[in-house]
Amino acid sequence: MKKKNNGLKKILYIYGGVFLLLVITCITVYSIYNKKLAEATKQSLLATEKLENIVPNDTIEDVSLQLSQSIQEALAERKENTENKVEENNVITNVPEEVDPEQQEPIQEEVKPLEFMYPVEGEIIKEFATEKLVFSETLQEWVVHNGIDIKAERTAIVKSVEEGKVIAIKNDPRYGLTVIVEHKDGYKSIYSNLLTAEFVEEGDTVEKGQTLGTIGNSAIFEIADEPHLHFELLKDEEYIDPMVHLK
Secondary structure, eight states: OHHHHHHHHHHHHHHHHHHHHHHHHHHHHHHHHHHHHHHHHHHHHHHHHHHHHHSOHHHHHHHHHHHHHHHHHHHHHHHHHHHHHHHHHHHHHTOOOOOOTTTSOOOOOOOOOOOBOOSSOSOEEEOOEEEEEEEETTTTEEEEESSEEEEOOTTOEEEOSSSEEEEEEEEETTTEEEEEEEOGGGEEEEEEEEEEOTTOOTTOEEOTTOEEEEEOOOOGGGTTSOSEEEEEEEETTEEEOGGGTBO
């Protein structure tokens, strides 16, 4: 019985020693951990105090805000650059192909229609008559009349009804001294019964309203009439009524 008690005591001593050793070990480890944790906290506080001494709190907040804004601006700029590149690519893609100048159709200039002015101011004393007859005081008979007679004073100035080119200055056996001006679109204007025509020469280019000559009394077929201009207008070599076109 005494031996059993001694054996039990030994076991208790052993377990007690182990337990005590474990307790001592835990206390030692806990102490070391707390010491290191305290040192780390102290270092963190010191670093924070140093940072606050160097940079104030409001500055740190501003820096943080600026950094956030800078990041947002950078992202926005990157997005804008991406969109611009896409637009540039679209522009380059949509550039029309160059047209060969030889294959390109010529640009047609706007054609201004002719507007004929009166060659001289005055009363119409004889009308255009190709499908009916008019009486000639000089010939004392009924005849056709391929133009109009405009009454005006002797030596009154006769003007070109439109721009054109003087293609003839001649003495017509019927209508006397005559100037013929060729216009575009197949028109010709004829000015007869003139006194003078020294203001122009054959081949001259004349403007609308430019002086061609003066009224006289050189038309043999109309010698009995008052001083006037015998005026004719042709379209593609056919006589047309000047009164329809004069303005």
